[in-house]
Amino acid sequence: MLALEAVTVRFGGLVALRDVTFGLEKGEILGLVGPNGAGKTTLFNGISGLTRLRGRVLFEGRDITRLPLHRRARLGIGRTFQIPQPMKHLTVRENLAVAQVFGAGRHDPERIEEILAVMDLSAQAGRPAEGALALQELKRLEIAKALATEPKLLLLDEVLAGLESQAKRGFSAKLRELHARFGLTIVIVEHDIETISDLCSRAVVLDFGEIIADGTPAAVFRDRRVVESYTGAVHA
Ligand SMILES: Nc1ncnc2c1ncn2[C@@H]1O[C@H](COP(=O)(O)OP(=O)(O)OP(=O)(O)O)[C@@H](O)[C@H]1O
Numbered sequence: 001m002l003a004l005e006a007v008t009v010r011f012g013g014l015v016a017l018r019d020v021t022f023g024l025e026k027g028e029i030l031g032l033v034g035p036n037g038a039g040k041t042t043l044f045n046g047i048s049g050l051t052r053l054r055g056r057v058l059f060e061g062r063d064i065t066r067l068p069l070h071r072r073a074r075l076g077i078g079r080t081f082q083i084p085q086p087m088k089h090l091t092v093r094e095n096l097a098v099a100q101v102f103g104a105g106r107h108d109p110e111r112i113e114e115i116l117a118v119m120d121l122s123a124q125a126g127r128p129a130e131g132a133l134a135l136q137e138l139k140r141l142e143i144a145k146a147l148a149t150e151p152k153l154l155l156l157d158e159v160l161a162g163l164e165s166q167a168k169r170g171f172s173a174k175l176r177e178l179h180a181r182f183g184l185t186i187v188i189v190e191h192d193i194e195t196i197s198d199l200c201s202r203a204v205v206l207d208f209g210e211i212i213a214d215g216t217p218a219a220v221f222r223d224r225r226v227v228e229s230y231t232g233a234v235h236a
């Protein structure tokens with residue numbers, strides 16, 4: 001459903017992504033891992049239309065390389081942000097409505113209520129999105145906003161970061177439920193190997209802007225280069 005062909009992103013002299021090529025099948029749950037600064041968020045920005053790049057991005061067979069963010073959202077590419085940025089003066093429900101109009105081009109209150117319910121946010125729906133919400137609720141809101149855009153492909157940037165392992169397991173179960181219920185394809189950036197192994201059918205490892213491993217989580221986390229890049233050992 002998604003293909004990147006030789007994607008390169010530069011920021012001045014820094015090469016944030018170098019010649020990244022990979023494909024994603026419909027229905028996959030792919031874990032995107034790699035050390036800080038590896039280029040994971042930049043990859044999401046390139047797919048969702050926030051960053052200019054060299055190379056090509058294809059979505060459902062169509063070249064979207066030059067399409068702006070909102071057009072890609074309408075085609076079904078949804079994402080969360082590493083630092084949640086809800087519109088804090090709007091209520092939780094209003095945040096979802098804004099996301100839905102942006103991403104789906106319509107307002108469907110029933111669908112919003114469904115998303116609120118599935119993300120356990122119905123009780124908070126009338127509250128302002130910031131201040132009144134706890135960390136886990138903000139994370140659920142970030143996912144709910146992405147769902148409200150009615151994506152086929154959902155890009156999750158460290159939505160589980162900062163949670164304890166029990167909460168991570170709960171979120172993982174929720175993500176599996178969303179995957180089945182909404183027929184999603186998911187890419188999730190996450191550092192925790194246990195979570196990736198539990199949730200994902202495939203893992204891709206980025207290091208200094210290049211893919212250094214791609215396979216089942218079990219195979220990838222046994223790979224010597226991956227272990228080295230993770231532990232910071234022997235980086236010749
Ligand atoms: N807008 C920007 N301008 C300049 N440099 C940038 C910009 N965005 C990212 N970078 C640089 O590109 C590289 C990749 O950054 P990116 O945020 O994609 O990494 P990441 O893998 O998401 O890291 P983290 O795990 O810390 O979130 C880093 O060296 C970063 O400093």
Ligand SMILES: [Mg+2]
Pocket residue numbers: 040041042082157
């Ligand atoms: Mg990042």
